[in-house]
């Protein structure tokens with residue numbers, strides 16, 4: 001068979017270990033961790049999904065190597081804790097049985113110990129250690145590690161690596177990036193020591209060299225060690241790419257793969273975990289530079305998901321391996337699809353940060369567009385039924401499409417009726433916004449999946465009571481969505497006022513100065529987009545904070561973008577009237593004033609199409625209402641409800 005992506009599909013031999021292709025799963029934390037620090041069954045299922053999806057290697061993370069100086073509530077592995085060896089063995093087995101190499105990330109958070117702990121009080125009680133005494137930005141004191149502690153940490157790396165090998169892991173990744181402990185020692189910003197572990201690069205490298213030598217002594221020659229580095233720390237005072245290259249050159253003799261990430265936890269978070277505002281593969285140039293200077297294989301990571309672009313990276317010799325994190329949450333099957341010439345079926349990550357935001361809030365893992373994430377053990381495949389029900393789905397937005405595909409895969413006869421000329425619903429509006437293009441493309445992917453699953457699609461078809469009576473479905477899924485709320489303001493029907501949805505779908509000739517009314521997530525993203533097209537933008541929000549409906553990871557990034565764009569943000573301000581000159585408002589002090597603008601774009605929320613829902617409720621013996629038709633929420637909720645509606649049909 002001729003592969004569409006021959007370079008991505010090519011195997012790679014490292015220390016006698018065969019990587020079946022060039023695509024690996026980057027570390028993604030654990031889903032459930034027991035009180036003792038063992039991976040729970042959901043963590044096993046989480047990692048197994050990526051192995052089953054065809055990744056060459058799957059790295060489980062993060063294993064805290066030295067709990068005495070790093071009390072982070074991450075995975076731990078020791079002989080003292082009953083059941084730990086078994087729990088890790090099951091995880092390694094689950095990855096191995098699908099042909100992937102199980103790897104585990106050995107880590108020490110150093111002065112950032114406890115960063116991801118949910119309980120901030122416990123974090124304070126931990127005690128944080130780093131290369132030098134200091135105070136963290138959040139006020140917690142940092143104590144410099146003494147030489148005995150450094151030796152003990154290096155020995156602990158060896159001990160954990162040996163245990164990882166014993167329970168069946170086929171490689172280890174040593175985390176020396178993202179401002180974690182080894183990175184802190186490498187960094188002139190964090191490392192102010194005056195002994196042999198600080199000062200010159202040679203001295204700053206010393207701890208990492210000791211750790212790597214110690215790991216090698218534990219695992220032997222023929223066991224791949226991958227070193228995760230930040231190519232550049234990306235902040236003033238940290239090391240730059242030129243020094244990143246030297247670090248890689250100095251350490252290559254001790255490892256087998258150099259995995260080039262970027263940035264740090266505290267600074268450059270949106271380059272380490274590229275946000276939707278950043279381009280695809282923005283860190284590749286760092287791997288490419290390092291690759292020019294080392295002989296061992298180099299991996300690149302960060303906002304990679306497009307098959308052709310990843311193929312080009314390998315073909316151009318910029319890296320030997322592409323690592324994907326969030327892309328394999330959105331679609332764990334990417335490697336399988338690429339190997340099978342099904343690149344067009346890849347579902348791309350939105351880079352919306354739902355995956356990262358969920359953990360600090362609920363201690364679980366979730367993905368906006370993959371309803372199985374964090375819930376893999378509840379079933380990874382759609383069980384086929386021979387019931388073969390006649391199913392009607394009303395509404396061809398994201399929820400309707402997901403429900404229709406799922407029901408069709410179950411084995412039902414599914415018809416999807418959409419009143420407009422195209423599937424996609426509200427996602428079609430996102431086409432207008434470059435940084436949300438992945439959302440628009442998601443609609444296209446789902447439409448394609450509907451066709452492939454054999455869903456009968458009826459466009460220009462409004463489902464009303466008469467239609468349902470005539471159709472006589474066994475099951476009816478109501479996914480009729482929502483409509484934009486029109487604020488009851490004087491002047492709202494004037495030609496200068498437009499809803500955000502209409503603006504995106506139909507376009508409108510806006511003047512150079514625009515007022516966006518409504519500072520929720522949609523309004524904020526609209527304001528940013530308009531400013532990126534060169535408009536002067538005023539954003540008016542009646543509540544005291546912008547975008548309260550954005551998730552806790554995306555929100556600060558969005559607000560930073562708004563601030564960098566110089567958007568004039570008016571909080572605690574209510575719109576009163578739309579005039580030819582702009583928007584008359586009542587400001588935070590209770591005074592009336594005019595905010596000048598050629599146009600007012602309103603984004604004050606959506607309301608469910610409840611009337612339509614009510615006319616359809618009795619349309620079939622089995623009925624389910626899903627998505628925005630229940631209550632306007634978000635894509636995560638819509639897809640989750642849709643998937644389960646498709647599964648549940650009786």
Ligand SMILES: Cc1cc2nc3c(=O)[nH]c(=O)nc-3n(C[C@H](O)[C@H](O)[C@H](O)COP(=O)(O)O)c2cc1C
Pocket residue numbers: 026027028029030061062105175178228261272273274301302303304323324325326327355356
């Ligand atoms: C939910 C989540 C958990 C992560 N956990 C870890 C981790 O435990 N260790 C680590 O080195 N990186 C971790 N990362 C970073 C990823 O490995 C990866 O470097 C980053 O997400 C950029 O790649 P991507 O754009 O393909 O997601 C995590 C990322 C995400 C999204």
